[in-house]
Amino acid sequence: MTGDREPVGWDEPLTEADFLLLDEIRRVTEADDPVPDELVPIIRFAMEMQNLDEEVSWLSAASPAPADVRGGEVEDGVGTRTITFEGDGDSLTIMVRISGGADARGVRIDGWLAPPAGHRIELRTPAGELATVADEQGRFVLDDVPHGLAQLVVRPLRGSSDAESGPGLTVTTPAIVL
């Protein structure tokens, strides 16, 4: 096929045959790379939790990783995941280690905040919230966390000395599946 000439019919209006072809492309593409089942539930969960007038700083998982694993996520093969959530510039970084199998005790989350500070930590789940406070090294633990959808929210201490974050600037991670 020559690249010199325009393909036939490129400047003609779209016809029903074109739309049928696009339908077929959609079906093929969806079959080969479907939207993950948990994505819409995760989004709806995260949006329900979000207050409309709350000013929130959004973190995302970022650092190199093999394909098909969240950027900041590492699995060690024994059922422990480590995820690092970062924001832009000097904003807060949260590292969490998620451990615990499918036993009745649920999931344990060990977390570290950087820069370290005793901020309030909330874990939002469909069943309600778990809350704790990080220590002055920024370390926190949440235990007996149910499997399923979860989202971490960090509320800075009042009178935080960190001029970058400022009081009231809540930080949230994407909702994930524990």
Next chain:
Amino acid sequence: MSGSDSVESVRDAAARTQRDRLALLLKASQEGRRDGLGQIIEELTPLLWRVARAQGLSTQDAEDAVQAAWLALLGNLGELRDPGALTGWLLVVVKRESWRVKAARDRERSVETEVLSDLIDPSIAPEGTVLEDERRQAVRSALGRLPERCQQLMRVVAFAHRPDYDAVAAALGMPRGSIGPTRGRCLAKLRALLDADPSWAVPS
């Protein structure tokens, strides 16, 4: 009789219905309510997912980018006066978030950034009737032979309504008019490839 007109209007009606729903949703959200959010999330998420994947993100990163776009919407409802602008707005945010995630990666990583065509193996055909298999395989094969950006455009725009074609092209960095109101070069190329493939022949 203009058969194509009547079928076009069915599609346009679907687009209008979605736009009406968006208008109601925006009004409700701007008043502090969340009615109708769930449905519009279901409707638009596949398109946003496709854009994030077209940027070469892994499945997990694409999920996060799409989630980020929806949450960004909540913080910016006041910006949106026109419900018709919602889809385009979300597309821009998904693309921006996708680029942000990619930019945060180590450039020395051993796994190359995947392009969408690498993620999809054109030799795989799902179960189905023989005829369906052949036609579907013909589409897969033809798509795989398009230039990369055309392939991206085709795969993404297939999830959008016609009024949003310009917004999709813009989100992918393609020139306006790449598709709609005329066929455009990418779709014309694809049709030419299919016309040359006997297994694409339309059954009588």
